[in-house]
Amino acid sequence: MPDTRTETDSLGAIEVPADALYGAQTARAIANFPISGLKASPFLIRALAMIKHAAAEANESLGLITKEQGSAIQQAAQEIVHGRHHDHFVVDVFQAGAGVSLHMNTNEVIANRAGQILGEPPGTYKKLHPNDHVNYGQSTNDVFPTAMRLATLLALEDLYPVLNDLAASLDAKAREFKDILKAGRTHMQDAVPITLGQEFRAYTVAIQKCHQHIARTAESLRELGLGGSAVGTGLNTHPDYRQRAIDNLSRISGFELAPAEDLRYAMQSNAAMADVSAALRTLALELIRISNDLRLLSSGPNTGFNEIHLPSLQPGSSIMPGKVNPVLAELTAMVAFQVIGNDTATAYAVQAGQLELNVMMPTMAHNTLQSITILTNTLRQLDHHSIRGITANQERCAHYAARTIALATALNPYIGYAKAAALVKESVASGQSIVALAREKKLLTEEQIAEILDPKNMTEPRARKS
Structure with missing residues (x-):
């Protein structure tokens, strides 16, 4: 059996791996963009598949594609939503503007998998074509911003419970330490007494406020430009397609979604992504502050504050025996620095649109989704393996309170x-x-x-x- 198959697009023939579900345009993207080795977030892949499912259902109901085509597209899309075929999404996160490469990667994977369902081998496209059927009535210009917003909503659903748990763990420590007196410090100098519980309660509120802020900004992600087609005019779409597709997407995704007030606005502006990214940045800033406090409070044991003890997780030095470092507090700060950098990249991308389209969307999607993912994973570790195991050095705290x-x-x-x-x-x-x-x-x-x-x-x- 040959290792490759020959496919043809508007630029001519190109070889594609024989067993790949992607096609010619994806193969060109692989050759053009060997940049980072990073692939699309699973949240973005799932979001794209949900959109293709919703669109196929709408187009089938309007008689624009056949029932056979619509059913096969929907089945293929659902398989992707459930985690299958993700290894065929191979386009680098740094790619062609607007996300055309990843969008066509999606169209090709769904077309080839749907073709298999209909009895055709990959690369045939006789019964079902990536552009003519999977992408019917759609454009990268309305699909990618919709996918980016939906993917962010999906990713945040993983972050929210982690933030809730972290706040609950900090609050449990606040209650545990409510009667432990210690010296307050301002300007890194002696200040009036405070309780260790009061300090931890303040950390609790900071995390809760950040959670609320992120959730408020995320509401704007629910307004979608799907149906705007190329420039927000709805070219090549049925008059009823837009509402049906978004209603379908609401049901499929589980989110209450709505058509944008103005399709041109939804295509030109990515302010919603800037808002969410900035809210994540605020969380990062608070995490840096709190992690620095934890490092100071646990510093020592003999030459630092030594007011709290963090769980010992691993040896802290290759040369100094017995040294143990606050590794998860350190990790939290480093991840937060990355989130701040991601927000800067996102902010630059958001302001870089021209006229009817912002072509910098792939970097917005990558940076925002990476921020959510690394925050989710880091804060879960910080909570489970550090915060919950903190103990107080009550004697040291009392000494400083008196002095x-x-x-x-x-x-x-x-x-x-x-x-x-x-x-x-x-x-x-x-x-x-x-x-x-x-x-x-x-x-x-x-x-x-x-x-x-x-x-x-x-x-x-x-x-x-x-």
């Missing part, structure tokens, strides 16, 4: 800011605690010291006692 010079802040209403500042200077110079100096100088009664300089009483508002 922070900012305890003097509580004296302001009683002795004034200037005298309190002088007390701080003396504490730093002498090494005596604020409490010891207040007692030595008889600035307060013992009852007042117990009440006013108790670190626990500084962690929530209280009425002043005379």
